[in-house]
Amino acid sequence: MPYAQSAQLFARGCGVFPDGTTRATVERDPIPRYILKGEGAYLIDVDGQRFLDLNNNFTTLIHGHGFSPALDAVARLLRDGTCFSNPTVHEIDLAELLVDRIPAVEQIRFVNTGTEAVMFAIKAARAFTGRPGVARVEGAYHGSYDWAEAGQGGTPSTWGSPDAPVAVPAYAGTPASVADDVVILRFNDAEGARRRIAAAADRLACILLDPMPSRGGLIPPDPDFIAAVVETARNYGILVVCDEVLNLRQSYRGASARYGIEPDLIAAGKIIGGGFPIGAIGGSRRVMSVFDGSAGRAKLAQGGTFSANPVSMVAGRVSMEALTELAFDRLEELGDRLRAALTAAIDRHRTHHVISGAASLFRIHPKRTLPHDYREVYPLPHETASMKEMTRFFRNEGVILPDGAAGCLSTAMSDADIDKITDVFERFLVTTPVSAGEAR
Structure with missing residues (x-):
């Protein structure tokens, strides 16, 4: 049995965790793979199998696994202590790097996760404006804060009409009042955004915007939609909060800069921690003054026992220093090459797939045409089955492609790795040929 050791560990996990694991995001088919170690772009599981990793802990590990400069820096630090109630120089070093690099960030505060970063960004907007409400894009993922997650997981039976999307609660027992303070916008619907923001303007503290929502399909933002959101927010004194916890990896200066957005606040995380837990809220001095x-x-108190811990600060600084403009250019080239190669394979085999994404991110959709928003991205049952078959095929060929086929690249990857991904995808298409003229 190829997963004997993983099966044994999962059986143990089922005795201590409600569903056998301790993260809802852990993928299983039918059980999760337990990892022994990571080496650059690859993972080795407890059964000795080796996989090219296109998950990278949900886009966190932009340098891949075991990035030596960060590990060496952390190893030197450990004997001096891993956390203190007092500040250290390391938090200043990382903060200065981020302030210097990200145009919208003049001051910053560190927390421990992306969820915390988004939560405190929303709280900061409330403290600054004195309003409670949040507008957010349908289907986008912003972590596990009630007002940030309402509307992230709607289905055709719950998401409401196109003109009045519903703030579908993320879990049973969510207070009804949460929906009263959340306005849902459809991605790339410029006129709808103007109308819905204006209608709720007197109670909106902020608009929570991911420039290219991963869960929403990695669909490119329409410039008219971005302009509509920002202009309407400015007209009514509503803050724009860009969630770049995932998408900061889109360029040297982040996704907001890439798409011409000038947010009041940015939530960051993942890559800025060098593989260790981190989150950050940054923005203008004027708005950050609430802290x-x-x-x-303070108008808004923010603490956290492990916030700005030296380990995350040092690893983050070293990792970000290695992410030079040349490093981002190379990731962009690898991403462009992969997306073009996958598209060429689709064209050759005339299948119902389309590729989206930017920079080091890509997603394979089982669709005839590129979706425009979350509702068009949402998979039909046969599409879900097809994607499960694809991720299983990739796994059997030694490549971890996340469920939903949204993957990311790392600086540890080579041209040969890009060729491997393309080759596996092409062989998958050969095993499931579908003529572009056939109906599904």
Whole structure:
């Protein structure tokens, strides 16, 4: 049995975890793969199998596994202590790097996760404006804060009409009042965004915007939609919060800069921690002043026992220093090459697939044409089955392609790795030929 050791570990996990694991995002088919170690672009599981990793812990490991400069820096640090109640120089070093690099960030605060970063960005917007409400894009993922997650997982039976999307709660027992303070926008619907923001303007603190939502399909943003959101927000004194926890990896200066957005606040995480837990809220001095308690009680208190811990600060700084403009250019080239090669394979085999994404991100959709928003991305039952078959095929060929076929590249990858991904995809298409003229 190829997963004997993983099966044994999963059986143990089922005795101590409600569903056998401790993260809802862990993928299983039918059980999860337990990992022994990572080496660059590859993973080795407890059964000795080796996989090219297109997940990279949900886009976090932009340098792949075991990035030596970060590991060496952390190893030197460990004997000096891993966390203190006092500040250290390491948090200043990482903060200065991020402030220098990201145009919208003049000041910053560190937390421990992307969820915390988004939560405190929303709280900061509320503290600054004195309003409670949040507008957010349908289907986008922003972590596990009630007001950030309402509307992230709607289905055709729950998401409501196109003109009035519903803030579908993310879990049973969500207070009804959450939906009262969340306005759902459809991605790339410029006029709908203007109308819905204006209608709720008197109670909106912020608009939570992921420039290219991963869960929403990695669909390119329509410039008219971005302009509509930002202009309407400015007209009504609503803050624009860009969630770049995932998409900061889209360029040297991040996704907002890439798409010409000037947000009031940015939530960051993942790549800025060098493989260790981290989150950050950054923005203009004017808005970030809500965290300032130097002259008395701050409008918004933010602590966290492990916030700005030296390990994450050092690993993050070293990893970000290695992400030079040349490094981002190379990732962009690899991404462009992969997306073009996958598209060429689709054209050759005339199948119902289309590729989206940018920079080091890509997604394979079992669709005839590129979706425009979350509702068009949402898979039909036969499409879900097809994608499961694809991820299983990739796994059997030694490539971890996440469920939903949204993958990411790392600086540890080579041209040969790109060729391998393309070759596996082409062989998958050969095993499931579908003429472009056939109906599904």
